[in-house]
Amino acid sequence: MREGPDIARIASLVGDPARANMLNALMGGTALTASELALEAGVSLPTASSHLSKLMEGGLLTLASQGRHRYYGLAGPQVAGMIEAITGVAEAVGPKRVRPGPRDGAMRVARVCYDHLAGEQAVAMLDRLVEKDILLRDDREIRLGPSAASHFAAIGIDVDAKPRRPVCRACLDWSVRRSHLAGTLGAAILDKILQEKWARREKDSRAVIFSPPGKQAFDRVFLS
Amino acid sequence: MREGPDIARIASLVGDPARANMLNALMGGTALTASELALEAGVSLPTASSHLSKLMEGGLLTLASQGRHRYYGLAGPQVAGMIEAITGVAEAVGPKRVRPGPRDGAMRVARVCYDHLAGEQAVAMLDRLVEKDILLRDDREIRLGPSAASHFAAIGIDVDAKPRRPVCRACLDWSVRRSHLAGTLGAAILDKILQEKWARREKDSRAVIFSPPGKQAFDRVFLS
DNA sequence: CGCATAGTTCGTTCCTCATCGAAGCATTCT
């Protein structure tokens, strides 16, 4: 019991699934707001806020207030290094089992991942888009194919608008262990799905439930 | 929520104080038995056993059975590296407060550390023994001084017996942050204290309670 | 000014998990 620094305190902060997901999301290097982190972690905003204040008190995060936004970021490279070390061990000891979160089930099929669609359907969609050369994939990088503009314009999505965010991004899907489509295009597609009422979001959850006709429409447009 | 390896699972294993203490103790590199680890962690043997099986299942420990002894050790350098990383963050964010274990209080004054005495009294004792040149200290290494044999023989402790364990060892005291005396000599001194009934062990605890006359005797022999 | 968005705080509920005593195996000693 030669106890120096309180390692258990720090480890237990990372030891909660919600907090671990938040830290994981912040490993990208960009600071995120409480709402975004709540979405990432799959918890409600009050819960996320509570976790964030714990992480702050533990010294793992920094906070930058900008107007009504509060951007949380990792406290520094040392914290990032620690998380990498833990991640290394975690994948070394092997993927034991996918720990089911509070709300699982339909989530594996389709769910929201921040602002885009994730889950089996999203993975299948990206596969098909790449197969049809509408999107060009090079490992982690995804670019628009020559027919992309016309293809998406046909369903009312403009891929030429240039926001600060990249149009396409690969996002690793935890349930299928393969990538799905993120970026503004991913976000636009999710918008489309919800606007057309092909699916609805489960209340207070990230799950996305397709109606039978909605599923057919989705398959026709993206999986044909 | 791009969840790859289950980092929360690993971190929560380290996140329990008892388990953290065990892992800390194993950072020395030598494998220890369940009993020793129970003592290190300040928990009962059943509790320790439960923790150890969790750490085993989590892949953080290895087990070597030798007869009726079961030696637990860290699973590898990667695990050790992770613990170091966590420790680094823990001391970077500052020693917030010494989290009091289940049983604190008298523990800071005097307690058992495996098989020898720890706490303020033990630290004072080592200081005095070095001051009197009975023991010679060189940083972490402690050797017997020229007068050691006769000094300890006078109180019935034979320092010439040569077991496999070193006679003297420095052991870092978590409550005072300085070293106290371990090794067979440390163990013999604790035996002496208990045999002479200068002190008694608190039931189901590591605390060691000196009686007033016992304290006087101890001071006379070791602190004069 | 209202109204909407972003976040926190409060209070409650609930579940996990750490803890220990007692009893059960297993191994070694005599």
Add this chain to the structure above:
DNA sequence: AGAATGCTTCGATGAGGAACGAACTATGCG
């Protein structure tokens, strides 16, 4: 063989803490 040691399993207890809804504060927008 019996006794002793080392460790694990079982069962019961209890506390900590994760989760959420509702209410509250703060910033920005029209």
